[in-house]
Amino acid sequence: MNRRHFLTLAGVAPFVAACAGGEAGAQGLLTTADLSHTAGPVWEAWKAAYLQNDGRVVDGVQQNASHSESQGYGLFLSTEFGDRDAFRRIFDWTEMNLSIRGDGLLAWRFLPGQANPVPDLNNASDGDLFYAWALVRAANRFNERQHLVRAQQIAAALAERCIVPSLANAGETVFLPAAQGFVHEDRLVFNPSYIMPLAMREVAMATGVVELAQTAQHAEGMLLRLADTGPVPDWVQVTPRGIVPAEGFSTAAGYEAMRVPLYLVWSGLNRHPAVTQMMRVYARTVQPGVPVPTRVDPLSGAVLEASSDAGYRALAALVSCAGAAGSVGSDMPPFDPSQPYYPATLQMFAMIAANQVSPECVPI
Amino acid sequence: MRRFRPLLAAALLSLALPGAVLAQSGAIIPLPLDSDPSGGVSDTMIDQLNADRIEAEAHRGTYVEEIAVDPTVISPLRPIEARGRPAGSAIRFDGERRTLQFALFVPRPDQVRALRISTLSSINVLPERSTYRVWVNETMVGEGRLENFTSFGTVDFPMNAAAVLPGQNNVRIELVQYHRIYCGPEASFALWSDIDLANSGAVLASAEGISGQEGFLMGLAAAAATGSGIEIRGADGLGDYRDAWVSTITQRISAALGGDPIPFRFTEYWSVQGTARSAARITFLPSAVNRLTFRVSGDGAQVMVVEFVPDERPHALPEFENILPRVADRAQPPLIDTMRPVAFSEFGFETTEVYDHYARIDTRFRLPDDWIVLTNDKAEIRLDYIFVEGLPDQSMLLVHINNENIRLLPMWRGGGELIEQFPVRFEARLLRAGINTLSFEVLVPGSPADMPCPFNDTPILAIGQSSTLAVPYSPSMYLPDMHIAFAGLTPASVETNEMSARSFDDNDVVTLQAALSGGERPDAVALNTHLHLLALDDLGSVPLGGYQLSRRALDAALLNDETPAGAVPGEQPAHALLRARERSDSGAALSRGWDWLKNGFQTALQWLQPRSGLLLEQWLERQNAQAVLLQLDPGRPNQLWMVRAPDSDISAIASAIVAARTNADGPRGQVSVLDRQGRWQNWTAPDRQPVLLEPVTLSNIRHVVGNVVSAMPIRYVAGLFFLALVSALFALRLVIATREHKQ
Structure with a gap:
């Protein structure tokens, strides 16, 4: 047990150091604020647009589905804004409708209006991770320690079912996208955007499931290698020969991978090469009034798709500001509740990340 | 207990689901829960599920086709004069012919592609003959037809870099409108066209590089x-x-x-x-x-x-x-001399030609703040004008001073010759200290009136700038009036207290302060003016100076009063006791008679000795106000108090304040109401007294006494009557005393 704690803390150490670096950039003049006070209307707008009264977070673009990811994201946001009522509703709905696998993990998708709304019981490890992270934070924020028990159950299940040894480097572990379907004899399919170092370390620290922190550290190394040649792609596969594009998956840096620099910045790793690579893309392509790239070819840097959704612009603004030393003020637009759920939620995350790690990156 | 619920549910589902799901759909294959990640389910099945999952995540936002993005941006037109309207509303051109000036900012002339004008017209406008023309820096860039009647329609006039200057440009738009059925003043009133300011202006190729x-x-x-x-x-x-x-x-x-x-x-x-x-x-x-x-x-x-x-x-x-251009000074109208003929050109009036069947030309000038004539002294305009001969019967030129008609000049006789220095004498008491408005109103009936007006490109009437205005002498006197304090308001004048926030938030205060920058008169600023922003609940802090002002009266002016549902006039009162006043017995008749006498006495008293009392409250109850300015205490001539309606738009109030200090009639008297149309309605106390500001001398005593007596004639009539009565009594006593026989 002592060894576990030691390792966990060792895993957290780089994050703390990185955070300290972020504070120095902020010059100590703008400090982290309580968003429930300074951004209350933004949270109310998000809830009104995407959260049903019963606690289901609706992704309108995706057949009005709910995902373990959206429930996890919503639960985290409710914690961050100190909204105990929203937290309770989201938690209850998720436990009732998605926590049906038996191992503590959540089924990845709920499709409303169908005879069987949860046809696929497989999980999504990022949804589980955020769900557990929200529970860990809620335990502190609401002083409800019982949430740690549920968080521990999820963390243990993730460690058991979604963390496997890497085929590329002995001693390294890989965080799988789900418990089933991504492990093959000669390759492991890996989604870099499922890695949220800060969440993995905080959950590891709170639950004692140290494998999460270790895997986060290994994943940062993988992201480092992936960012060698350009922006990190949506999917890759890990083989004994190394990391290569994933067969049958998106190899673009798209809607999945756009979370990689977000999570790294949020984790205090503002200078990570994966952040720098995406920053270069944004510096070259983002202009006022022109849609922001959402899918980019990682090799050529060509823009494959773009969108005017405010959330994607906020993401670009956060990365561009937090990734550049000495930047003050970012180009994040106001929160737009008319955009789809996904960019809207990323915009919320960009706000939280900026507030926590780079408070100097407030929108101008 | 809660922690076991999910586990229990999952366990039950793990038993129940596979069969059920397989039965309801052959396309979706559930994964066995306890299967090994690498075994138990075929690779094909897993790939099928994953394909569904990956497809769902392929597009997670609003995809924008590159071709669908319109890179053009508009640098909009901005009127250079305050209109007293809410910011951002469309600007209206009414009447038959109208010209307005705008400022247009162009950061980079090479980006300009066109000048866009967006119009919407009244259905009465005849599209075949109604047009507008647009000039940029005195170069005409295009002419459009007024043909949009249901929604705004836009026209782009091609324009290149040579037509515009980097930075500030002047745009002039002239509209000519014809009624589609009638001709004449009434038809002219029904003509209007709006220009959508937000969607009119310079069309720039893109925002790129504009920073x-x-x-x-x-x-x-x-x-x-x-x-x-x-x-x-x-x-x-x-x-x-x-x-x-x-x-x-x-x-x-x-x-x-x-x-x-x-x-x-x-x-x-x-x-x-x-x-x-x-x-x-x-x-x-x-x-x-x-x-x-x-x-x-x-x-x-x-x-x-x-x-x-x-x-x-x-x-x-x-x-x-250093970057801000000065588009227009918010200068107040010019101060004119008294006791000499002042040419109209000295207060900014330029020779004006009139083409319309109805037109109103307003020009403003300022008299000294200590100028008062309350007697029947005369002022005189000597007018230079000319009108075409053969105008229809009842064609006329009306001359107004401060909205009071002083002369009707017929134009259906004569014409075709310049009339020089035509004398128009009027009561000088119609003039007042501060800003005055001289107006000319032209009315020319249609000929015939039931057909559209014929095309007309020649002026009907011209009024010369060489015309003069002579204003008589006034001793240095002052009548309590808020116009001086209003003219001296500056951003620093705005004051709030702890209750102001109920009616004026931070945004409102800063907007008002900004509106008060510029346009103030330095001499009035020296009075150290104050504008107190009040909440309706804080009416008690307004010094009333002996007048009567209730919260009920202000509420009536500021709140949209709606008759409560069910309160139909004429219905029987709900309770029998309320019908007591409607009794028809002799006691009630006596009571009504007494009320009638009492009201009659009060009316007579008001006539003999006007006192604000009920008059102010009755006047306020008839108003529909956005805001009310108060200065009831003559002892505080440098202070104003303002309350606003809860649903009022602060930008409209701010705009009306700016307009009142530059180009429109402003607040006067003791109470001024900004109505819902953006006009100031003023209430002047009938019993205000002039104050002499200079020593009484032989040269001014006649004027001083004249003003003082004219301000409250009944008081001096009564005084003189009393004096006469005392004198008569004294004389009578003297006569009797001298006729007595000594015993």
Whole structure:
């Protein structure tokens, strides 16, 4: 047990150091604020647009589905804004409708209006991770320690079912996208955007499931290698020969991978090469009034798709500001509740990340 | 118990689901829960499930086709005169012929592709003959037809870089409108066309490269035209110097741009997108250095980023101060001399030609604040004018002073010859200290009236700038009136108390302060004027100076009173006791008789000795106000109190204030109401007394006494009557005394 704690803390150490670096950039003049006070209307707008009264977070673009990811994201946001009522509703709905696998993990998708709304019981490890992270934070924020028990159950299940040894480097572990379907004899399919170092370390620290922190550290190394040649792609596969594009998956840096620099910045790793690579893309392509790239070819840097959704612009603004030393003020637009759920939620995350790690990156 | 519920549910489902799911759909294959990640389910099945999952995540936003993006942006037109209307509303051209001037900011002439005009007209407008023409810097760029009757329609007039100047440009739009059925003054009243300011202006190829100082200036113009106003972000971090910082910048912007004042609003760093996008913003950021930069934010707003060192006084911002052009001074009308004929040209009236069947020409001038004539002294206009011969019967030129008609000049006789120095004498008491309005109103019936007017390109009437106005002498006297304090208001005059926030939030205060920058008269400023912003609940803090003003009367003016449902006039009162007053027995008749006598006595008393009393309250109850200005205590001539309606638009109030100080009739007297049409309605106390401001001399005594007596004639009639009575009694006593026989 002592060894576990030691390792966990060792895993957290780089994050703390990185955070300290972020504070120095902020010059100590703008400090982290309580968003429930300074951004209350933004949270109310998000809830009104995407959260049903019963606690289901609706992704309108995706057949009005709910995902373990959206429930996890919503639960985290409710914690961050100190909204105990929203937290309770989201938690209850998720436990009732998605926590049906038996191992503590959540089924990845709920499709409303169908005879069987949860046809696929497989999980999504990022949804589980955020769900557990929200529970860990809620335990502190609401002083409800019982949430740690549920968080521990999820963390243990993730460690058991979604963390496997890497085929590329002995001693390294890989965080799988789900418990089933991504492990093959000669390759492991890996989604870099499922890695949220800060969440993995905080959950590891709170639950004692140290494998999460270790895997986060290994994943940062993988992201480092992936960012060698350009922006990190949506999917890759890990083989004994190394990391290569994933067969049958998106190899673009798209809607999945756009979370990689977000999570790294949020984790205090503002200078990570994966952040720098995406920053270069944004510096070259983002202009006022022109849609922001959402899918980019990682090799050529060509823009494959773009969108005017405010959330994607906020993401670009956060990365561009937090990734550049000495930047003050970012180009994040106001929160737009008319955009789809996904960019809207990323915009919320960009706000939280900026507030926590780079408070100097407030929108101008 | 809760922690076991999910496990229990999952266990039950793990038993129940597979069969059920297989039965209901052959396309979706559930994964066995306890299967090994690498075995138990075929690779094909897993790939099928994953394909579904990956496809779902392929597009997670609003995809935008590159071709669908219109890169053009509009730098909108901005009227250079305040209109007393809410910011951002369309501007209206009414009557048969109208010309308005606009400012147009173009950051980069090479980006200009066209000048866009968006119009909407009354259905009465005859499209075949109704047109508008547009000039940019006195070069005509195009002519369009007024043919949009149901919604705004746009026309782009091609324009190239040579037609515009970098920075500020002047745009003039002339409209000519014909009624489609009738001709004459009535038909003229029914003609109007609106120009949508937010969608009219220079069409720029793209926003690319439009940034920095020029971009910010374009953003200011857009913020003014669209009514979205200017955001001020991060002001809370300014601490003790918040007001100093904010007022310095907002007042500079407001004074430089002229026209309708721009509304300002404070926002947090983290905000929600409103219905109108911000075009311009000022963002304060604490920093280790004082620095000013101009950037374009993520929502397209042009932003002036002010980095400031916390807890330091505001520093100079030369990069900001030097860029702002001065579009129009908010100068007050010129002061004219008395006791000599003053040419109209001396107060800005230029020879004016009239083409319309109805036209009103207003011109303003100012008399000294200590000028009063209450007697029947005469002022005189000597008018130079000419009109065409053969005008229809009842064609006339009306001359007004401060909306009082002083002369009707017929135009259906004669004509074709210049009439020089035609004398128009009028009561000088119609003039007043401060701003006065001289108006000419032209009415020419249609001939025939039931057909559209024939095309007319020649003027009907011309009034010469060589005409003169002679105003008689006045001793230096003062009548209590709020116009002096109003003329001297500055941003520093605005005062709030702890209750003001109920009616005026921070945004309102800063918008009002900005509107008051520029346009003040230095001599009036010396009075140290104050404008107290009041909540309706704080009426008790207004010094009433002996007048009567109740909350009920103000509520009646400021609140949209709606008759309660069910309260139909004429219905029987709900309770029997309430019918007591309607009794018809002798006691009630006596009571009604007494009331009648009492009212009659009060009416007679008011006539003999006018006293504000009920008059003010009755007047207020008839108003429909956005805001009310009060100055009831003559002992505080430098102070004004303002209350506003709960649903009022602060930008409309601010605009009306600016307009009143420059180009429109403003608040006068003791109480002034800004009505819902943006006009000031004034109430003047009938018993106000003139105050002499100079020694009585032989040369002025006649005028002084004349004014004092004219202000309250009944009082002096009564005094003299009393004196006569005493004298008569004394004389009678003297006669009797001298006729007595001594015993």
